[in-house]
Amino acid sequence: DAKTTQPNSMESNEEEPVHLPCNHSTISGTDYIHWYRQLPSQGPEYVIHGLTSNVNNRMASLAIAEDRKSSTLILHRATLRDAAVYYCILSGGGADGLTFGKGTHLIIQP
Amino acid sequence: DAGITQSPRHKVTETGTPVTLRCHQTENHRYMYWYRQDPGHGLRLIHYSYGVKDTDKGEVSDGYSVSRSKTEDFLLTLESATSSQTSVYFCAIRTADRANTEAFFGQGTRLTVV
Numbered sequence: 001d002a003k004t005t006q007p008n009s010m011e012s013n014e015e016e017p018v019h020l021p022c023n024h025s026t027i028s029g030t031d032y033i034h035w036y037r038q039l040p041s042q043g044p045e046y047v048i049h050g051l052t053s054n055v056n057n058r059m060a061s062l063a064i065a066e067d068r069k070s071s072t073l074i075l076h077r078a079t080l081r082d083a084a085v086y087y088c089i090l091s092g093g094g095a096d097g098l099t100f101g102k103g104t105h106l107i108i109q110p
Numbered sequence: 111d112a113g114i115t116q117s118p119r120h121k122v123t124e125t126g127t128p129v130t131l132r133c134h135q136t137e138n139h140r141y142m143y144w145y146r147q148d149p150g151h152g153l154r155l156i157h158y159s160y161g162v163k164d165t166d167k168g169e170v171s172d173g174y175s176v177s178r179s180k181t182e183d184f185l186l187t188l189e190s191a192t193s194s195q196t197s198v199y200f201c202a203i204r205t206a207d208r209a210n211t212e213a214f215f216g217q218g219t220r221l222t223v224v
Contacts, residue, residue: 044153091211
């Protein structure tokens with residue numbers, strides 16, 4: 001799977017929007033962009049995924065650049081429960097699953 | 111919850127002893143995975159399974175073996191535990207191996223080898 005680059009950590013305030021960036025300049029045409037998050041002492045949790053178009057679900061929105069070399073996970077109104085490590089992952093398919101990087105540690109200030 | 115249960119949730123064992131971790135799913139998903147997570151690292155793939163009796167190695171498979179005799183159970187065995195295998199172990203499941211298929215993870219097993 002192609003590699004992604006994320007900031008090590010970000011800080012935001014409660015009830016404000018959060019934009020988590022991810023660069024993936026070597027993405028291939030068939031790679032999907034997945035986001036997972038890991039709350040403290042828990043397993044990773046699926047957040048959202050997309051291919052080319054922007055995507056919305058109840059948890060977040062995913063904005064994908066036109067050239068697909070970067071994407072942004074948007075939490076519209078952060079709460080303290082959104083404090084977690086967020087992983088941006090490219091998936092080209094295959095039985096060997098997902099390759100995790102170190103992710104972005106999101107800190108939410110009250 | 112995605113119907114994944116890992117057992118035990120915590121274990122302390124001595125160096126050189128065998129240890130088996132169990133992942134049980136109620137979703138009838140074909141694909142199952144074992145990852146380990148260490149401080150400073152993301153999750154790293156140990157072994158995976160793409161069906162009953164069908165398994166393959168991941169990135170960090172040395173010192174580990176797996177078995178899958180039933181769809182719902184995927185066992186990870188440390189034949190002779192070492193301190194370097196102290197880690198948090200996560201099991202995951204997927205319905206398919208397509209690029210747009212999400213994974214669901216268990217709560218993890220914290221293993222300490224002393």
